Amino acid sequence: MADVVYFPGLVPTTFATIETYLRTDIYARARLREADEVLGYSLVDAYRDAEVYDWEVYEAGVLALSLALADWADDNLDLDPVAFGGQSFGAIVGAVWAGVLPYPDALRLVRESTRVELDWFGSRPAPLGCFFFYRLDAVTVDGLIARARAEGHVVEGSIYLDNSVHAVSGTSTGLDRMRELVAEAGGHAFYSMNRAEHCSLVQGLRDRLAAEVYRDLRWFRSSLPMLSDVSGALLTDPDDIRDDLLDGWVTPVHWAAVSAAIRRAGADRAVVIGPRTMFGRLTQRTVPTAVLTPRSVLEHPATAFRLPAPAGAARVPAVAAASGGAR
Incomplete structure (x- = not known):
């Protein structure tokens, strides 16, 4: 088997849905202990009281949780990874999993990036944010963006997933107008963030984060290629991966580029690791896919899990969820 391991981007995940996993799983507890030492506070307690807008806590929590799932997979699954990747923040998780960025350095990246981001966004003349929605195709979305811009609003396309899930960044007034246009077109709002991303509006932030x-931080060469969600390139050089993570701030995400990279890497199966299952259906359209979540680890005995076989191949036993799996 040739597997690609993929880590999703940040998706709102309530503490109640993952509390049991974080407090009882041995892998999660180990990752949280190390995070507590670096951050100087109890991450699980802070996550309990946090919202998605508490960037440091939320990102560090997702980082610890996702890596704990990957640790479980290391000990329980029989995979043959040929590449890894991640969407947006998931690419940072992937870099840690692949040994490109040490876990303590990733936690420092989260902490220091939050400091810079809060300062940079707080100094903007108008608030910037990002609005996620679904059930509209890319052509329609681009048309709505063009209409809002023609009306004088500042908005840019940020994320194009699966030709149905999208995100637009812009000023608060521009995003308010986009919400109206999306609703009129039959789209459904998902959630909003109080920061813009994957757009040219944050070029100044990208430059400050780099400097x-x-x-x-310490960056190491990867033994596996990383699937860039910026360009679709396959990267192993540490400087290239670092710069790619930075360029993700100013470049729209197009899932088609990731799909093409999965094919170029020669993967015939994908394992998606994270707190939610949303991204599984994206990779499923390219290769057979398993999704590993806290729920799949807690609710299914390891011996009952099976990874999907590549298309046209016989199904082979392995330890993974019917909807789950990982390295």
């Missing part, structure tokens, strides 16, 4: 945060 004040990323250059002071």
Whole structure:
């Protein structure tokens, strides 16, 4: 088997849905202990009281949780990874999993990036944010963006997933107008963030993060290629991966580029690791896919899990969820 291991981007996940896993799973507890030492506080307690807008806590929590799932997979699954990747923040999780960025450095990246981001966004003349929605195709979305811009609003397309899930960044007034246009077109709002991403509006932030945060961390060559969600390139050089993570701030995400990279890497199966299952259906359209979540680890005995076989191949036993799996 040739597997690609993929880590999703940040998706709102309530503490109640993952509390049992974080407090009882041995892998999660180990990752949380190390995080507590680096951050200087109890991450699980902070996550309990946090919202998605508490960037440091939320990102560090997702990082610890996702890596704990990957640790479980290391000990329980029989995979043959040929590449890894991640969407947006998931690419940072993937870099840690692949040994490109040490876990303590990733936690420092989260902490210091939050400091810079809060300062940069707080100094903007108008608030910037990002609005996620679904059930509209890319052509329609681009048309709505063009209409809002023609009306004088500042908005840019940020994320194009699966030709049905999208995100637009812009000023608060521009995003308010996009919500109206999306609703009129039959789309459904998902959630909003109080920061813009994957767009040219944050070029200044990208440059500050490069100078004040990323250059002071340790980056190592990867033994596996990383699937860039910026360009679709396959990267192993540490400087290239670091710069790709930074460029993700200013470049729209197009899932088609990731799909093409999965094919170029020669993967015939994908394992998606994270707190939610949303991304499984994206990779499923390219290769057979398993999704590993806290729920799949808690609710299914390891011996009952099976990874999907590549298309046209016989199904082979392995330890993985019917909807789950990982390295």
